[in-house]
Amino acid sequence: MKLPLPPLPAALQPKPKRPGESEHVKPVEQLKEAGIATVDWIDERTSLSQPTRWIMFRKIPKGTNWFYTLGSATLFAFLSQAVTGVFLAMYYDPSVTNAYESTRHITNDVFLGEFVRGMHKWGSTVMVILVCLHMARTFFFGAYKYPRELNWVIGVVLLILTFVMSFTGYLLPFDQRSYWATIVGVNINGTGPLAGPFLSDFLRGGAEFGSTTLSRFYSIHMLLIPGAIFALIGAHLYLVTKLGTTAPPWLKAEGSDGLREERV
Amino acid sequence: MADGRKEPKSKYTLDRGMPGAFEGETVTRRRFMTLTANGAGAVAVAAFALPALGFAAGSALFDRPPVHWEPVGAEDDFPDDTYLPRVLTVVAGIGQVGRTTIYVRARNDKTDTPPNPPGYDERFIAMSTRCMHLGCPVRYIDAAKRFVCPCHGGVYNFEGGVDGGPPVRPLDRFYTRVRNGQVEVGPRYSVNSEFRRFPSYRDPAQDLDGIGQYLYPGRFSTPKMD
Numbered sequence: 001m002k003l004p005l006p007p008l009p010a011a012l013q014p015k016p017k018r019p020g021e022s023e024h025v026k027p028v029e030q031l032k033e034a035g036i037a038t039v040d041w042i043d044e045r046t047s048l049s050q051p052t053r054w055i056m057f058r059k060i061p062k063g064t065n066w067f068y069t070l071g072s073a074t075l076f077a078f079l080s081q082a083v084t085g086v087f088l089a090m091y092y093d094p095s096v097t098n099a100y101e102s103t104r105h106i107t108n109d110v111f112l113g114e115f116v117r118g119m120h121k122w123g124s125t126v127m128v129i130l131v132c133l134h135m136a137r138t139f140f141f142g143a144y145k146y147p148r149e150l151n152w153v154i155g156v157v158l159l160i161l162t163f164v165m166s167f168t169g170y171l172l173p174f175d176q177r178s179y180w181a182t183i184v185g186v187n188i189n190g191t192g193p194l195a196g197p198f199l200s201d202f203l204r205g206g207a208e209f210g211s212t213t214l215s216r217f218y219s220i221h222m223l224l225i226p227g228a229i230f231a232l233i234g235a236h237l238y239l240v241t242k243l244g245t246t247a248p249p250w251l252k253a254e255g256s257d258g259l260r261e262e263r264v
Numbered sequence: 265m266a267d268g269r270k271e272p273k274s275k276y277t278l279d280r281g282m283p284g285a286f287e288g289e290t291v292t293r294r295r296f297m298t299l300t301a302n303g304a305g306a307v308a309v310a311a312f313a314l315p316a317l318g319f320a321a322g323s324a325l326f327d328r329p330p331v332h333w334e335p336v337g338a339e340d341d342f343p344d345d346t347y348l349p350r351v352l353t354v355v356a357g358i359g360q361v362g363r364t365t366i367y368v369r370a371r372n373d374k375t376d377t378p379p380n381p382p383g384y385d386e387r388f389i390a391m392s393t394r395c396m397h398l399g400c401p402v403r404y405i406d407a408a409k410r411f412v413c414p415c416h417g418g419v420y421n422f423e424g425g426v427d428g429g430p431p432v433r434p435l436d437r438f439y440t441r442v443r444n445g446q447v448e449v450g451p452r453y454s455v456n457s458e459f460r461r462f463p464s465y466r467d468p469a470q471d472l473d474g475i476g477q478y479l480y481p482g483r484f485s486t487p488k489m490d
Contacts, residue, residue, distance in 0.1 A: 096359065187398045187467050191470065197470065202325065
């Protein structure tokens with residue numbers, strides 16, 4: 001359908017093409033062409049379009065519903081933690097004498113500091129809740145069964161790593177609550193027979209809660225565990241893409257009546 | 265072959281007709297190269313991974329802190345029927361975080377059981393405030409002659425033995441000595457329910473009775489007393 005032209009003066013109206021004149025390319029078209037050319041240039045050298053299509057355009061079973069978004073929700077919670085955490089690290093000082101003061105500085109002085117710290121603090125709780133909901137969805141939908149057992153195992157490791165993040169991050173504001181919660185948490189680690197005493201010493205960086213405990217927790221919280229979580233999320237998503245998602249358990253497979261008849 | 269099975273290959277490269285094979289050679293050059301390259305990679309990884317691991321865990325597990333004696337008051341200050349609170353520096357150089365409250369009193373040989381073990385002649389008792397449930401700070405309440413923990417209701421009697429609640433063993437103590445009329449407090453030690461001393465002090469929640477003393481071994485970094 002062609003819309004009628006607005007009542008413009010003749011000088012501003014697009015002129016009709018003269019016979020023999022080459023087609024005039026509009027700037028929008030040019031921009032589109034440039035975009036396509038760039039993507040083509042990259043794709044010719046990397047063949048990235050194939051895996052991208054493999055990841056983005058998958059067949060999903062009938063009955064897929066909102067519960068299936070819990071995994072993505074967890075992923076976005078983690079990304080939010082990663083981004084806010086990186087920027088909190090720009091103002092935070094992990095030394096026993098300055099940690100509390102730098103946290104106070106972030107909360108009270110820095111522009112948007114209270115907001116970003118709040119996102120990180122409450123986001124950690126949101127992430128734990130989402131991880132547990134995602135796990136419950138997988139369990140109640142039977143999505144942990146063959147051939148997805150390995151993905152369940154990876155998910156459990158990610159759950160534990162999320163708890164380690166919560167535990168190590170709790171110390172960082174370095175107020176009374178952080179300090180005593182960490183004392184208690186490390187001592188709970190120490191109750192494991194034989195290895196426990198050495199594990200608690202490793203966490204504290206010695207027999208007493210000292211100057212290295214905080215920097216050690218900081219390093220575990222922002223370098224060691226996030227790296228492991230990133231890698232395992234990659235493996236988790238690869239397996240989801242490779243194996244596909246499951247239909248909800250209340251959906252019957254089509255043609256199952258025919259199979260039953262044949263068995264008689 | 266007739267029975268459909270392959271004849272097992274000889275382990276000698278010479279028998280398998282490989283060009284340039286040596287007499288008695290069993291490892292092909294391709295295999296040798298593969299093993300060498302992988303082995304070199306493993307050595308390179310170990311060269312940075314093992315020192316890094318040792319760096320992370322070594323000083324935490326093996327560093328022996330120096331024995332440090334801190335005067336807390338004159339001999340006559342401390343009665344034997346109640347505790348006086350004192351502040352002790354446990355980790356030096358980190359300000360308030362490295363300090364802890366302790367409770368000190370004179371030892372009463374009539375009521376304090378058991379007597380000093382051979383080699384010890386302690387006349388003062390310095391009680392740690394670290395609850396033996398999970399490490400919260402206990403408080404001495406003089407009216408009840410007991411130590412009470414605010415977290416989960418652990419209660420200890422006047423000697424530090426468990427009176428109730430979840431703690432698994434009596435309160436830790438600190439070695440004491442008298443120098444120039446001053447009571448000095450040294451390293452921490454743990455006791456089990458019979459008040460046997462464990463110089464390698466254990467973390468809270470680690471039982472020291474029966475099998476517990478073996479399930480929770482002492483640390484390598486126990487302060488050397490001599």
